[in-house]
Amino acid sequence: MELKDLKVEEFTTPNPLQVTVGTNLEQAWKTMFEHKIRHILIHKENDVVGIVSSRDLTTFSQATNFNDMKVEDIMSKDIYTVSPETPLFEVALKMSEEKIGSAVIYDPEEKALGIFTATDALNALVEVLRGDLDKEEE
Secondary structure: OOHHHOEHHHHOEEOOOEEEOOOEHHHHHHHHHHHOOOEEEEEEOOEEEEEEEHHHHHHHOOOOOHHHOEHHHHOEOOOOEEOOOOEHHHHHHHHHHHOOOEEEEEOOOOOEEEEEEHHHHHHHHHHHHHHHHHHHHO
């Protein structure tokens, strides 16, 4: 397989964690910490309506009303979504150019299948380079 043929789904973290819009920030932070993740999807009635990053939580962590705030108060509603078949290069390029921290992978039925983060992009780069290096040694 050629590099240009790689699809984003090959490097996606499946089954992204989700919390409801009513989840308070402290609980979201604990969930992210426990699962060692930096992005969590926010859903309402089975639809993903936003995303919160650990950076978002850090920004609001010093607010006096932090424990009273809900994820819907700080979530990003502008979610970058792609299909599983989207070329890896296209997704990584857009994330790089527009400084987007993650892409949500949707299936045709509009269900979140996974999340592709900057860390996933680095893992893909390592895998691709490791594969290229192995070929050069042969």
